[in-house]
Amino acid sequence: MPAVQFTLRWPDGTVQRCCSPSTAIEQVLVEAASYPVAELLRRCRTGLEHASDRVREQRGVACSLAAEQLAAIEQKGRELGEEAGGVGGGAGGGGGAGEARVSVERLRRDRPRATHPAPDTLSGHTDVIVVGGGQAGLAVSYCLSEQSIAHLVLERNRIASTWRDHRWDTFCLVTPNWQCRMPGYPYMGDDPDGFMLRDEISEYVEGFAASFKSPLYEGVTVESVECSDGGFRVQTSHGELTADQVILAVGGYHVPAVPRLAAALSPQVAQLHSSTYPNPYSLPDGPVLVVGSGQSGAQIAEDLHVAGREVHLSVGSAPRVARFYRGRDCVAWLEDMGHYDMPIESHPEGLAARKEPNHYVTGRDGGHDIDLRAYARDGMRLHGRLIAVDESGLSFADDLAANLDAADATMERIKDAIDRHIEEHAIEAPTEPRYSPVWEPSAGEGERLAAPEGLSTIVWATGFRHDWSWVKVPAFDGSGYPTHHRGVTTVPGLYVLGLPWLHTWGSGRFAGIDRDARYVAERVAESRAVESRAAA
Numbered sequence: 103m104p105a106v107q108f109t110l111r112w113p114d115g116t117v118q119r120c121c122s123p124s125t126a127i128e129q130v131l132v133e134a135a136s137y138p139v140a141e142l143l144r145r146c147r148t149g150l151e152h153a154s155d156r157v158r159e160q161r162g163v164a165c166s167l168a169a170e171q172l173a174a175i176e177q178k179g180r181e182l183g184e185e186a187g188g189v190g191g192g193a194g195g196g197g198g199a200g201e202a203r204v205s206v207e208r209l210r211r212d213r214p215r216a217t218h219p220a221p222d223t224l225s226g227h228t229d230v231i232v233v234g235g236g237q238a239g240l241a242v243s244y245c246l247s248e249q250s251i252a253h254l255v256l257e258r259n260r261i262a263s264t265w266r267d268h269r270w271d272t273f274c275l276v277t278p279n280w281q282c283r284m285p286g287y288p289y290m291g292d293d294p295d296g297f298m299l300r301d302e303i304s305e306y307v308e309g310f311a312a313s314f315k316s317p318l319y320e321g322v323t324v325e326s327v328e329c330s331d332g333g334f335r336v337q338t339s340h341g342e343l344t345a346d347q348v349i350l351a352v353g354g355y356h357v358p359a360v361p362r363l364a365a366a367l368s369p370q371v372a373q374l375h376s377s378t379y380p381n382p383y384s385l386p387d388g389p390v391l392v393v394g395s396g397q398s399g400a401q402i403a404e405d406l407h408v409a410g411r412e413v414h415l416s417v418g419s420a421p422r423v424a425r426f427y428r429g430r431d432c433v434a435w436l437e438d439m440g441h442y443d444m445p446i447e448s449h450p451e452g453l454a455a456r457k458e459p460n461h462y463v464t465g466r467d468g469g470h471d472i473d474l475r476a477y478a479r480d481g482m483r484l485h486g487r488l489i490a491v492d493e494s495g496l497s498f499a500d501d502l503a504a505n506l507d508a509a510d511a512t513m514e515r516i517k518d519a520i521d522r523h524i525e526e527h528a529i530e531a532p533t534e535p536r537y538s539p540v541w542e543p544s545a546g547e548g549e550r551l552a553a554p555e556g557l558s559t560i561v562w563a564t565g566f567r568h569d570w571s572w573v574k575v576p577a578f579d580g581s582g583y584p585t586h587h588r589g590v591t592t593v594p595g596l597y598v599l600g601l602p603w604l605h606t607w608g609s610g611r612f613a614g615i616d617r618d619a620r621y622v623a624e625r626v627a628e629s630r631a632v633e634s635r636a637a638a
């Protein structure tokens with residue numbers, strides 16, 4: 103049972119470091135959220151008592167650590183005037199601390215022992231260093247191993263840690279399992295058309311790493327990469343290494359992007375980014391606004407809605423796609439149509455496609471459309487784009503109807519293309535009626551939302567920005583994006599992998615990482631061959 107460390111900042115500024123003997127605390131507290139003191143006490147009591155019960159179930163005795171931790175938190179509450187035992191359950195209920203709030207500054211599971219521990223100190227030269235032990239870093243490690251190229255994979259956390267640590271509890275793949283085709287390790291489970299859950303995904307990636315014994319060190323952060331003597335100097339948390347070639351496989355989602363207007367929000371509204379959202383139960387009571395309707399935002403809004411939370415969703419320009427059409431998953435049709443083989447250069451939007459939000463749809467419960475109009479009909483409150491925040495609340499653009507229409511139009515255009523494909527290839531497929539909107543916004547719908555009165559929490563599903571500042575190599579354009587073709591950068595010996603639309607739609611996903619990793623490994627091998635010929 104992994105323990106969870108959490109840090110509370112009390113209204114008087116004191117910081118309390120706490121520990122729960124089980125992950126039950128994650129059901130009631132969320133990192134970066136803040137709660138009225140009484141609400142915090144109620145949540146800690148629920149979480150720690152539950153943790154103690156879990157220990158009792160496993161070991162037959164109650165957990166003294168949980169009891170002592172709860173006593174320490176309640177003692178702090180008493181110092182602030184809260185009645186430790188008398189908090190009945192309502193947010194902000196009872197007590198002299200009134201609406202003063204406690205922030206959960208950190209909430210992390212103790213990292214289980216690394217299965218690929220690094221030595222205390224790393225030094226010396228390696229032919230190739232791969233930074234990142236996610237699916238991209240491991241895929242290229244497999245391809246380098248095939249070519250007998252000596253290399254090291256350095257991962258700052260654990261294998262597949264972004265899947266494990268930065269996805270919500272009910273997260274599942276949006277792409278069907280059969281698209282998980284790591285090199286030499288296709289999905290072999292019994293549900294190829296299904297959608298793996300969060301923990302199954304990380305187990306799949308771990309299984310892949312074990313299948314070829316990737317030379318990987320976990321818990322090693324690469325702090326900088328610099329050019330040096332015709333190769334690279336790689337500074338890590340465990341010492342300095344040099345390498346002839348470096349492959350950056352650190353994903354495309356580096357730093358949560360939260361709009362600057364967030365700073366103007368009342369401190370009484372809890373704020374968190376989609377990458378730290380765990381589940382509906384850990385958020386403070388009261389209405390929740392999700393900002394952004396891309397894949398994460400639409401799915402998180404659904405997660406909250408089906409849990410019975412009062413949900414507001416700020417709908418942006420993200421398109422959508424149907425889950426199934428004419429008897430098959432749309433992903434299966436698009437695969438047959440060659441859509442996923444189209445290089446970025448052939449995309450109608452060209453390189454700009456790299457910045458487009460993903461189509462929203464879900465794999466939850468076997469997969470279905472996300473029809474925001476249906477959710478609005480059933481009580482979800484939809485708004486247009488968030489444009490301003492002031493002390494009395496939030497303002498939204500008058501573009502809700504247009505954004506819903508545009509998302510539906512994209513979905514219907516994809517169906518048109520599938521129809522054409524079926525016709526051109528004389529495929530037998532059932533017909534089905536097209537989508538007909540089940541709800542329309544009224545004029546001026548949802549243009550204001552009072553806060554903090556009408557809002558307890560905001561989930562920013564507003565994407566990520568790049569941070570390559572630690573790569574001190576002139577391989578980036580004015581916007582900070584790597585200058586590359588298919589992952590081969592303009593600096594000899596430096597490669598990038600796993601970025602969205604690096605080469606095709608599948609580049610930043612399971613679907614295309616095999617092709618991209620093989621391409622980069624071949625370029626690495628070629629350049630090593632050229633260098634060894636030159637040296638001979």
Ligand SMILES: Cc1cc2nc3c(=O)[nH]c(=O)nc-3n(C[C@H](O)[C@H](O)[C@H](O)COP(=O)(O)OP(=O)(O)OC[C@H]3O[C@@H](n4cnc5c(N)ncnc54)[C@H](O)[C@@H]3O)c2cc1C
Nearest residue numbers: 234236237238258264275276277323324352353600611612
């Ligand atoms: C919400 C969401 C849903 C997604 N759903 C799907 C889906 O359904 N299907 C699909 O195919 N794809 C999906 N993706 C896209 C993609 O598959 C994942 O983003 C995947 O994690 C990318 O793998 P990666 O190896 O490129 O990057 P990551 O998994 O992010 O791995 C990069 C690794 O690098 C490590 N690292 C970073 N910096 C350093 C450093 N300086 N030193 C050492 N290590 C470092 C990180 O700890 C991390 O483990 C989704 C992405 C998101 C954000």
